[in-house]
Amino acid sequence: MVAVVSSSAVVLSVAVFVACAVEMVEALTIVFAVGHTRGWGAALRGAATALATLAALVALFGPALVRVPLGGLRLVVGALLLVFGLQWLRKAILRSSGLKARHDEDAVYAETVTELSGAPTGPPGDRVAFVVAFKGVFLEGLEVVITVLTLGVSAHRLTLAVASAAAAVVVVGVVGAVVSRQLSAVPENAMKLIVGVMLVSFGTFWTGEGLKVHWIGGDVMIVGLVATYLVVAWLLIAWIRQRASSVTGVAR
Amino acid sequence: MVVNCVDSPTRQFRDGRGSVKRLVVAVGSLARGFAVFWWEFLVGDTPELFIAVVALVAVGTLVSVVAHAHGLGAVSLVVLVVGALALSLRRAAR
Known part of the structure; x- marks a missing residue:
């Protein structure tokens, strides 16, 4: 049996997975x-x-948004x-x-450590640590x-979008736990560009x-x-680089 | 004479008003937080992108829905998106 997967479903999964992975890297840095x-x-x-709160938000608003008429919803989304x-x-x-x-994860890590080091140390149920991680x-x-x-509801593929996001949480969580603190090695900017x-x-x-x-x-x-x-982004990067270097040249 | 004020109607009325006031303050602060979140999320430090998207929807409506030029509507959307991005980058590079 040949599985037929539409191109938009693949693009949607990739978009949600990469977007979630990027944000997870940033969140994980703070948790570490x-x-x-x-x-x-x-x-x-x-x-x-x-x-759990984020999952509850998706569970609360997802089914409600599915009932909104598709034409208007797609325009707003x-x-x-x-x-x-x-x-x-x-x-x-x-x-x-x-x-x-x-975006420098090492700098974010160092900044968070400095902030927390100054705060009074608490009991095992450390409130400051809980709040910062939350x-x-x-x-x-x-x-x-x-x-x-937005992507899941518009494409009528909320389950696929949730599954892609959950997969990203698991993958980044496991990889992050293994490499611990080496999150700065993740090519975050390239991922952000793709998303x-x-x-x-x-x-x-x-x-x-x-x-x-x-x-x-x-x-x-x-x-x-x-x-x-993608081509437009590549051309714009080249244009901005050229513009910046010409401005620097004139300033010299 | 000792008056028991704990459960007096005046005290209950004052407590009731106090809790309504607290509720109003809490709802107000929630609403303000919600508005600030969406303002930061949609406008933030790039108001030109928000304005560009509103303009893009308006132009798209005119071209596609009003003039029924559905093919031209698709092209104009892409061109306007690229134009908005280029203008915003030019502003940032200044």
């Missing part, structure tokens, strides 16, 4: 900093509570994904072209929840669907949009 500094009990409790995706893509392009400092995982995870809900391109592609596609535009090839056009925006 808390665990190493204040003990693992409260750090893991905080992280687990945040994950598409516009939301466009704003969100353009912000990610802009940041990734600025980092790739050297105009913005890259906040780190919850805030990073909220972006994932929005991505999962940005995918979110913008889905955003353009769903906005178009909401506005009843005609996409050549139907759902397959998502792959075409991903390819187009």
Whole structure:
């Protein structure tokens, strides 16, 4: 039996998986900093509570959103994904072209350790450690929840989106536990660029669907949009780099 | 004479008003937090991208829904997205 998997399902899984992995790396850095500094009990409790809260949000809003009429939902979701995706893509392009400092997990780790070292040490049920770990995982995870809900509901593949996000949580969690503290080696900026391109592609596609535009090839056009925006991102990185170097040249 | 104020109607009324006030403050702070979250999420430090997406939806509606040019609508969406991104990057690079 040949399994037929649509291209949009593959792109959706990859987009959710990579988006979730990027945010998980950032959240895990904070949890590691808390665990190493204040003990693992409260750090893991905080992280687990945040994950449970995020899962509850998906369970609460997912089925409710499925009942909203698809045309209007796709337009709203598409516009939301466009704003969100353009912000990610802009940041990734600025980092790739050297105009913005890259996200440094080592610096985030050191900063969190310094903050926690100054705080008074608590009992086994350390409240500060719990709150910092909870906040780190919850805030990073909220972006994932929005991505999962918007992409999953619009494509009528909420289960697939949730499964992809859960897989990313497990994979990054296991890899992170093995390599411990070496999360700075993860090519976060490249991942962010890919997620940005995918979110913008889905955003353009769903906005178009909401506005009843005609996409050549139907759902397959998502792959075409991903390819187009990847080329555009590459050209924009080259343009910004050239612009920055010419400005530096004039300043000299 | 000792008056038991613990369960007096005045005390109960005052307690009731106090808890309503606390509830209003809590709801207000939740609503404010919710609004701030969405403002930061959608607008943040790149208001031009938010405005561009609103404009893009408006143009897409005019082209596709009003003028019924569905093919042109698809092309115009992609062109406007690329244009918005380029303009925002140009602003950042300045």
